[in-house]
Amino acid sequence: MQQVHQQFVDAAPGVRLWTEQRGPADAPALLLVMGAQASGLGWPEPFVDALAVHHRVIRYDHRDTGRSTWSFDRQPYRIADLAQDAVAVLDGLGIERAHLVGLSLGGLLTQLVLADHPGRVLSATVLGTCALSTTPYTRPDGTQVPVDELPGIAPEVLEMWGRPVEDHGLEAELDRRVAHWRVLSGGQLPFDAGYFRELERKIIEHTGRYDVSTAHGRADDSGLLRTEALAANEIPVLVVSAPAEPVFPPPHPQHLAQVVRGADLVEIPGMGHALPPDVQGPLAEAVLALTAKAGR
Secondary structure, three states, X not given: OOOEEEEEEEEEOOEEEEEEEXXXXXOOXXXXXXXXXXXXXXXXXXXXXHHHOOOEEEEEOOOOOOOOOOOOOOOOOEHHHHHHHHHHHHHHOOXXXXXXXXXXXXXXXXXXXXXXXXXXXXXXXXXXXXXXXXOOEEOOOOOEEOHHHOOOOOHHHHHHHHOOOOOOOHHHHHHHHXXXXXXXXXXXXXXXXXXXXXXXXXXXXXXXXXXXXXXXXHOEOOOOOXXXXXXXXXXXXXXEEOOOOOOOOOOHHHHHHHHOOOOEEEEOOOOOOOOOHHHHHHHHHHHHHHHHHHOO
């Protein structure tokens, strides 16, 4: 296990974000941006350790997750503010530029940073997300598909997200989270319930509570499109395609790779909207190949 350093950074008045760093302090920085309602500990330890061989890797807790400030009910914010938080983490840690890796909501936030603060980004890897662009998807046969006609979220995911989360105690909450991960995993790889239960138990211990905030689902998501900026991108970008993805299924990754200028696309077999052990090695290899290509 590599040496780990934790510290809080101020992101906005009354908002502090928990951060964790590992890897050589003088190595190129790599910022991991998690999904909605997800603590930075959702990035698995072996994956972080693999990246930290070559990078100063930073995980952090979004507002209303983990050990960061839970503030939405008294201080509402926009989704775009969460992208600014990623920049605030870099500022707070004295990092001028970093490689970014964003999953799900984190993939949207990574696109916003890429579009609005390209000078802070060395490279960007995005997965489990959709494009912040109105440009249609072009099929291999040359026909075009409007963005609003691309496939939607799988019904079983929507059904689970639509259920109220009730407090029946810690173990029942762990059961619920494992069931959630089973649906998000997509069914192409064997599902290890014990792995995800242990992951969520560690997240709950880190957070100090087992309730889940709904803040990110209630936050204002207007003003996120960056069609022109993404089309003019000059930063190395990798889009990860997950064939079992139930939230933003193919061809969302292919569309994203089309609308971000210069983006490359890589598929990880069997991957869904989760990071089980089977995908961590291939994902780390893909990220490290991009950061090596970026050359900084």
